[in-house]
Every structure is written in C-alpha cells, then in structure tokens.
Amino acid sequence: MRSLLTLLWWMIAAPLTALWGFPWTLLTGKIDAMYWTALWIARVGVRMAGIRWTLVGLDQLPMTSNYIFMSNHISNIDPPLLIPLLPRRVTVIVKKELFKLPILGPAMRLADFVPIDRSNREAAIGSVREAANVVRKGLDMVVFPEGTRSPDGRLLPFKKGSFYLAMDTDVPIVPVTILGTEKLLPKGATLARPGTVRVVFHRPIDPKGFADRDELIDAVRTSVASALPEERR
16 A cells, blocks of 8 residues: 555656746756755655665765765665765666656756666767766766666676776765665565665775776675675675
8 A cells, every 4th residue: 555655646746846847947957956856756755655764874974075876776666765865966877768758757867867778888888978977067976886676685796887987087986785675675576565774875985096997896896795694795
C-alpha cells in the first residue's frame, strides 16, 4: 500500500511541477526552483514508502570544493534516496533510455544531467567529456561506477569512465556506501518494503595523489567496500 501511494504521489506531483517549472526555468534561465522542488518530491516519496535513513560522515565533509560522489548501487531506491541528501545541486550521468521518458527526460536535460550509452564506446567517451564540462561549472556529480544495480548486494567491478572524468578535472571523489536498500527494493522487485537504510560518506580522495587511473579505482572501491559486510566486498 505504501509503495502504491508513493507511485501515486510521484505521478501527480511530477506533472504539476512541470506545469509551472518548465515555463519558469525557460523564462528565468535558472533551474534551481524546479530542481529543489523535484528533490523535495523525491524525498517525500521515499518517506511515504516507509523508508528512513541514518547518515554517517556527511556533516564532516568540507564544502571547500565541488565533488564527484561515487556510490555502490543495489536498488532503484538509491538515486531518489541519495541525491536529495546532498546539500548542493548535483548532476548525474544517466543511461540514455531515461531521457526518452516524458517530463523526466526534458527535466534532466535542463538540470545538466548527462546521458550515456554504455553499449557505444565512442558515445560513452563523448558523454564523459560532456560530464567534465558540466563539473567544471562547479556542480557536484553523482556516479554509480558499477554501471548497473548489483543483483545480490555484492560490490561489482567499477567502470572506468568516471575515473577518467575525475583525473581530467582534478575534482575530489567522495566514496559513498549505501546499505539496506537491496532488502527494501531488490533488483527485479516492483514494490518497496519499509525499513531503515544507512548511508556512509567516506573521506574525499584527491585524484592528483594517484599515478594512474587503476590506482584511483582501487582506492575508491576499497573505501566504498570498507563499510560493507565482508561477504559483500
């Protein structure tokens, strides 16, 4: 019942936001009002589903730089849970298919979200370049470097593209570990169960401190894995 109410909330709130948000954004040239309203809608929806969260480390994060937040990915709940928790506006690298959805697709383009086609190497490289330009504007970025949801909560190998992005822009990476969403909405499920999630923000990692991309990947993956149970690392 909670999940159905959440879906109903999103189905009603999203079009109403688009009704005023798109004209306002086009008129003012600023996405902020629609962006923060959309995140509020996402946060309320997650709460309506009965999902609560505890945060570790976010209050210790120095806001002296923009960041690339890299998180494990175990459930469809992860993006609407994580992104509204972040204190500043973020951009996201998103699979291109989502940009075809009504309302959501145009809104993501206005918010500087970056589409990626992982099946096309040249197109994926172009997406990384586009993402680098967005990050250089000073926006934070959220990346799920596994590239897909883990079916059982175990950490998958990390894709390399976002690490090229970090080394090219010299933007620090904040590893993030999400625990518990795989039990509330596992891959393949359609309805979420209520429960509590733990989100751990680790210390920033500076790409400039690494000789090559593989060393950086190992450091970020080790940090994300450090908060996971041993069997899921």
